[in-house]
Amino acid sequence: MSKIITIDPVTRIEGHSKITIHLDEQGEVEEALFHVTQLRGFEKFAEGRPFHEMPSLMARICGICPVSHLVASAKACDMLMSVRIPPTAVKLRRIINLAQIAQSHALSFFYLSSPDLLLGMDSDPVKRNIVGVARENPELARSGVQLRALGQEIIEILGGKKIHPGWVVPGGVSHALTAENRDHILKKLPEAIEIAERTIVWFSSQLQKFTEEIAVFANFPGLFMSLVGNNGELETYDGRLRLADDQGKVVADIPAEEYKSIVDEAINPHSYLKSPYYKPQGYPAGLYRVGPLARLHLAQTCGTPKADLAMTEFKKLDHKSAFHYHLARLIEILYAFEMIEQLLRDSEILDSHVRAHAAANAHEGFGISEAPRGTLMHHYKIDDNGLIIYADLVIATGHNSLAMNKGITQAAKHYIKNHKLTEGILNRIEAVIRTFDPCLSCSTHAVGQMALDIQLIDAGGTVLDRVVR
Amino acid sequence: MHWLVIGFGNDLAGDDGFGIAVAEEIEKRLALDLAENEITIEVIARRILAPELIENITTADGVIFIDASADVTDGKLQRINLQQTDMPQNSADSKLDCGSSSMLMSHHCNPVTLMQLSHTLYDRKPPAWLYAVGAFDFSLSENLSGELAALVPKVADQIIDQIRKHAIFEKA
Structure with missing residues (x-):
């Protein structure tokens, strides 16, 4: 009799989802599916609104990555206005986007994944959380608190508030950076950079403990996609869209706006x-x-010295394994704070000209940037009155959907033997999803709460067993 | 003395915005003369509690959390002394349950977890209370129910009064 095992909802990710594991007639894993069970539909209710409302409206998609949507949406609006925004505005947008990436990665690594990484995949689930991490390794927990807090603080200083800042607007940003705020941020960056470096060293030394997970956590050949700078450097705001395979063979390299x-x-x-x-x-x-x-994987360099050093070691790893998302996240935190420092030291960063003004001059606009979880694409069409008649969002978590499904199938096939399920096995299957750090609020534009619900269902749909924690 | 007041909840989900409403009410009253007792109050309104708030907690002499609850009888106010709450692993009250995955699965945590993290990471555990009010309606709305809206100024008064009395007591 074929069966289905359901993990519902998946824990320690952002949003509401479940996993079903389908067994064949012999009781072996046939397929695992990652279900996102929530829907909000921003694309539809954006219709009819003035285009210049889009950045602040789209930022409401998510409380974790509002800045990412703000940036991509504002870029699409820039295109609708057909303006080239002031250079200082570009730099300031880059800074807030980098701060967003740093704080989101800190949340993912330190709060959500470090319990598995520090305490072990098989450890007591009651203690496998940030409190458990704090007890076992207070310095690691403090590092997470400090890095996320600084990312949030930079967003608050630039945007006026930590969540849903409205500072990024069509044509640039609403106000310039003051010298006092620049200096305040600059003062805090060295410690954050040091923490990020230290954590990279610590986590790199732990990788040998996870040989099995590295081998089966979504480890398969396939393509990778991201923005890449004109000189092959890591790029989070602009650049060309590149796809390459796991060996680095480029299969597409196009202007980002041509992604469709x-x-x-x-x-x-x-x-x-x-x-x-x-x-x-x-x-x-x-x-x-x-x-x-x-x-x-796609960038040749980070463009900042300390992150480049870490990248040299990272390039030696098997990038096919999703387990290495964790280390990549830490390197990007380091890169983000280094790059923010570079940008803040730019001679034009305090320039008061930070916004271009125009009405709509085109009927179609694209905004593509890199969000913490991957490439974020906003595409709008407007009518002659500047009202949205079409909005299409392709979200980072969505891009990873096929890989996540294939990844949990691989892990389930490896770990589930003879119909035996243990807490550790279920946690590993969830942990595959957590490596991708999906943001389901963004991907379906919804929010939700999670517990863990595991169901065993036969081919006829009857629930044979269920475990809830 | 420096006090921290944290109101939290989703202000787009009806009564869940109660904590934020009380925090905003207290902020409006900060012009009130608390200086005679050398009291400063830092007011924070948040949709969710996240560990970075620990940094604010570590510098406070007292902390008050305000939230709407599904675990408290509708319209009733419950004041819980968090110093007497020692990290229950499986509390029946989900607001205080730190051990279950449902409270630590994501980016948010609860008041007890924050206080415990402050204690574990920074050796700081100032006195703390949770003001939890029983909510009538969590459905999509920017407005509180009539009953909870009426409670906002009363709870704000009560919190300010508690801070003032505590400060006077400490001073004595």
Whole structure:
């Protein structure tokens, strides 16, 4: 009798989802599916609104990564206005986007994944949380608190508030940076850079403990996609869109605004999360990964000295394994704070000219940037009155949908033997998803709460067993 | 003395915005003369509690959290002394349950967890209370129910009064 095991909802990710593990007639794992069970639909209710409202409206998609949506949306609006925004505004937008990446990565690594990494995948789930980490390794927990707090503080200083800042606007940013705020941030950066470096050293020394996880956590050949700078450097705000395979062979390198020529989206009946794929390879073969692992795989350099040093070691790892998202995240935290420092020391950073003003001059606009979890794409069309008639968002978590499904199938096949389920096994399958750090609020534009619910269902849909924690 | 007041909840989910409403009410009253007792109050309103708030907690002489609760009888106010709450692993009250994955699975945590993290990481555990009010309605709305809206100024008064009395007691 074939069976289905359900993990519902998945814990320590952002949003509401479940995993079903389908067993074949012999009781072996046939397939695992990641279901996103929530829907809000920002694309529809944006219709009819003035285009200049989009950045602040789209930022409401998520309380974790509002800045990412703010940036991508404002870029799409820049294109609708057909303006070239002031250079200082570009730098300031870059800073807030980097702060967003740093704080989000700190949340993912220190709060959500470090319990598994420090305490072990099989440790008592009651203690496998940030409090457990604080007891076992207070310095690690303090590091997470400090790094996330600084990222949040930079966002608050620039944007006026930590969550849903409205500072990034069509045409640039609403106000210039003051010398006092610049100096305040600059003063705090060295310690953050030191913490990030120290954590990279610590985590790199732990990798040998996770040989098995590295081998089976979504470890398969495939494509990677991200923005890349004109000189092959890590890029989070602008640049060209590149896809390459795990060996580094580039299959596409196009202006980011042309992404629809190579990316299409499939819809699966089991999830509200759409599944983008690389068109030339078709669905589902055109699976690709985005996010920190993809960005560091595709970039030749970070462009900052300490992150480049860490990147040298990172390049030696097997990038096919999603487990290395964790280290990539730490390197990007280091990069983000180093790059923020570089930008703040720019001679034009206090320039008061930070916004271009114009009405709509085009009917279609694209905004593409790198969010913490990967490439974020906003595409709008407006009518002659500047009202939105079409909005399409392709979100980082969506890009990773196919890879996450394949990844949990791989892990489930490896760990589940003879119908035996243990807490540690279920946690590992969840941990595969956590490596991708999905943000389901963004990907379906919804919010939710999670506990863990595991169901065993036979081929006829009858629930044979259920465990809730 | 420096006090920290943290109101939290989703102000787009009806009564869940109670904590934020009280925090905003207290902020409005900060012009009130608390200086005679050398009291400063830092007011924070948040959709969720996150560990970075520990930094604020470590510098406070007292902390007050305000939230709407599904665990408290509708319209009733419950004041819980968090110093007497020692990290229950499986509390029936989900607001105080630090051990279950449901409270630490994501980016947010609860008042007890924050106080415990402050104690564990920075050896600071100032006196703390949770003001939890029973909510009537968590459905999508920017407005509190009539009953909870009426409670906002009363709870703000009560909190300010508690801070003032505590400060006078400490001073004596």
